[in-house]
Amino acid sequence: MERLTGGIRPYLLLSLLSVFLYLPGLVALPPMDRDESRFIQATRQMLETGDYVRIQFQQEMRAKKPVGAYWLQAASVSLFSDKASKAVWPYRLPSALSAWAAVLMTFAFGQYLFGRQVALLGAALLASSLILVSEAHQAKTDAIMLATAVAAQGALARIYLGARGTAAVPGPLVALVFWVAIGASILIKGPVIPAISILTILALGFADKQWAWLVGLRPFTGLIVASSIAAPWFVAISNATGGAFVGEAVKGDLLPKLLGAQESHGGWPGTYLALAAVILWPGSLLLWPSLTAAWKVRLRPEIRFCLAWIIPAWVMFEIVPTKLPHYVLPTFPALALLMAVAVVGRAPDLLSRPAKVWYGIWCLIGLVLAAAVVVAPQQFAISFPVMSIPSALLVAGTALAAGWLAFRERMRPAVMALVLTAVTSFQVVFEGVLPGLDYLFVSRQAAELVAERPHRGAVVVAGYAEPSLVFYLGTDTVLTSGEAAAQHLTNGPAALTLVSDREEEKFYAAAARIGVKPVVVGVVKGFNYSRGKKVTLTAYAVEGSVP
Incomplete structure (x- = not known):
């Protein structure tokens, strides 16, 4: 341990640790709401x-x-x-x-x-x-x-x-x-x-x-x-x-x-x-x-x-x-x-009986977190990533190793195992698991859909107002009601609107009233974690080509 603490070595080691912990996922993880x-x-x-x-x-x-x-x-x-x-x-x-x-x-x-x-x-x-x-x-x-x-x-x-x-x-x-x-x-x-x-x-x-x-x-x-x-x-x-x-x-x-x-x-x-x-x-x-x-x-x-x-x-x-x-x-x-x-x-x-009981409880928490690495993709990913299973085993294994070392009163190796647990766990979670949870990132899916549909002007969105969608689609994105979304389609084939399931009834009623016939050009389904509810966004246009 003494060899690691001399000169600038601690700063270099901590910098390297920070790179392993903070860079994975920095690019891959979509904007988080809200x-x-x-x-x-x-x-x-x-x-x-x-x-x-x-x-x-x-x-x-x-x-x-x-x-x-x-x-x-x-x-x-x-x-x-x-x-x-x-x-x-x-x-x-x-x-x-x-x-x-x-x-x-x-x-x-x-x-x-x-x-x-x-x-x-x-x-x-x-x-x-x-x-x-x-x-x-x-x-x-x-x-x-x-x-x-x-x-x-x-x-x-x-x-x-x-x-x-x-x-x-x-x-x-x-x-x-x-x-x-x-x-x-x-x-x-x-x-x-x-x-x-x-x-x-x-x-x-x-x-x-x-x-x-x-x-x-x-x-x-x-x-x-x-x-x-x-x-x-x-x-x-x-x-x-x-x-x-x-x-x-x-x-x-x-x-x-x-x-x-x-x-x-x-x-x-x-x-x-x-x-x-x-x-x-x-x-x-x-x-x-x-x-x-x-x-x-x-x-x-x-x-x-x-x-x-x-x-x-x-x-x-x-x-x-x-x-x-x-x-x-x-x-x-x-x-x-x-x-x-x-x-x-x-x-x-650190060596007392209550401490060792706590180490056992902590290991159970580690196992729950490891299980989440498998369960989350099952619930929120379009396709289950096979790597989730070995990743979860790695998280569980390093956590159990740290708990076992602490239980055996080998505290310094236990700390090293804790750091290893963090490096392996967080790289897996932030670079591999979270970015792949497509159903949680509704705005990313919606932005991809909009990018595939030729349109002009601002996109009008009804019933879904998460800030990440504004970042993806631009500052001029209009967050409004189903009625206003239907009115937007009177601008012709260049107009595009996204309507959530909770505004769809108002949207169709308004469209019928003003004589617009919406055409479905895409659907996005997911889970809005900010509201704790499932959401479906449907992209609508009107017939014709974008001039």
């Missing part, structure tokens, strides 16, 4: 209009997140593609690179807390977690936000430990890193990371009954730095929208999440604890025994800091009624480091 597709379509409209202040989804103001992620996506598309391309990977590249950066920064600051062995294992466990791999494959904010979280919390940790006398007192550059990260995080996802840092500071301050260490943050200068990063765009968007963006972001997005389950994404307190074994998989094998071990030595300043990072933030996310699995992602670097501390220190809690 958040990712809204992001990439809004970014495309920035590129189309040249307006990099306002965030629009078609004609609607998208007052959900600040502009930072859109700017990064726009820069990536400008460098590697163009606004007319339907390739989604350039939009996803900032997320993949941010996940990689978060992993490297976890090692960089983790070595100051616990040494290079712990930092390397912790960063590898973070890199391999299911939710981070998932976010690295989506053009959203969360992987980017994680990078800012690690930068901010890592700098905060160095200032705290320097004040406690367990590490060298950092210079002003570390405080600058903290405030730059805070400013950038506000541009990415508003108040989330500042809230986590404030909760960490409050937890440490009340636990230690000491506040003098905060001087090292240089708060007055720092607030100016953070404000200079975040404020200009907020001023610009307020001027451009007459204050409507900020008002809608607070009233239409933030407050509904705090006061109720927004968009049916609700859950009781404790939801994230119940999901932890899956969203942190495969590293969750070590989760509960490691936290037990950490609590027993919570007076150690570096352990204290990690717990202050995790516990208040986790409680905050459990209390907020709106719940999505990725919300707790900013706590994962600290969790991963605590798991690595337990492994390197051979904590007795």
Whole structure:
């Protein structure tokens, strides 16, 4: 292990691991509904209009997140593609690179807390977690936000430990890193990371009954730095929208999440604890025994800091009624480091009877996930991929090997097996299984159908309004009713419309009323996972050839 931690080797190893985890599927996986597709379509409209202040989804103001992620996506598309391309990977590249950066920064600051062995294992466990791999494959904010979280919390940790006398007192550059990260995080996802840092500071301050260490943050200068990063765009968007963006972001997005389950994404307190074994998989094998071990030595300043990072933030996310699995992602670097501390220190809690019971439960979870590699294609693929069966056996085999090694008290080999489990599992899932689930990607099927049918002008769509279809068909796509779709066919043979089964009756009634005879030119069937319902889209035109 010592040979792997010298010089730049950890950075090279973690970079290689990130390539294996984050690149497979980046190109092959279609746009995901709904958040990712809204992001990439809004970014495309920035590129189309040249307006990099306002965030629009078609004609609607998208007052959900600040502009930072859109700017990064726009820069990536400008460098590697163009606004007319339907390739989604350039939009996803900032997320993949941010996940990689978060992993490297976890090692960089983790070595100051616990040494290079712990930092390397912790960063590898973070890199391999299911939710981070998932976010690295989506053009959203969360992987980017994680990078800012690690930068901010890592700098905060160095200032705290320097004040406690367990590490060298950092210079002003570390405080600058903290405030730059805070400013950038506000541009990415508003108040989330500042809230986590404030909760960490409050937890440490009340636990230690000491506040003098905060001087090292240089708060007055720092607030100016953070404000200079975040404020200009907020001023610009307020001027451009007459204050409507900020008002809608607070009233239409933030407050509904705090006061109720927004968009049916609700859950009781404790939801994230119940999901932890899956969203942190495969590293969750070590989760509960490691936290037990950490609590027993919570007076150690570096352990204290990690717990202050995790516990208040986790409680905050459990209390907020709106719940999505990725919300707790900013706590994962600290969790991963605590798991690595337990492994390197051979904590007795990892070898206890309750721990071994947990290892057995974890193996069962692994078998369920392996079974999903076979079941999902059976349900949602047009043709069953034969490779799903050996892939599922590989996932199950590596997971069982990791659980067996942990049960036999061989913890470091178990961690290596966990990383191998992640590499094999996620490559199979993101490159092989998910892109082949045709029935889940209705928009992709519909776009292929439209591409085969000669037409002119915008495509009119009735009863199916998923953002991914707008990305595929273009900004001018019209999302409307069955009646309006029938009216569109009066434009002649060049007109094309897509009508869902739930709007078909209205469509035919309107067509009969106005004297149009629709001709079926194609049918797409699938499962709309955003609504949890089956959907059939029928493409209609009128007789004649497109001039």
